[in-house]
Amino acid sequence: MEQSENTVELETPIKRGDTEIKQVYVIKPTAGSLRGVRLADLCQSDVDALLTVLPRITSPSLTKPECNNLDPVDLISLGGKVIGFLQSKSDE
Secondary structure: OOOOOOEEEEEEEEEEOOEEEEEEEEOOOOOHHHOOOOHHHHHOOOHHHHHHHHHHOEEOOOOHHHHHOOOHHHHHHHHHHHHHHHOOHHHO
């Protein structure tokens, strides 16, 4: 996987069978991938909102159980990428 500003290097790699996922690419969400989630909750780094959205916008696509078992440091890093997508360019 190529390194980019949307790639998160995991502190605690995810084990998936014989594979170890060490980095996750966060894809810019579309309106459809945000369905069922309050944007205000995402902007406030609400854990439930992040756990709903992350399986939809990660590559490799993380499963819900994998997201539930993320190291809190990794969850915060991934959440930061998601929040960054929700800010308008004029806010930067």
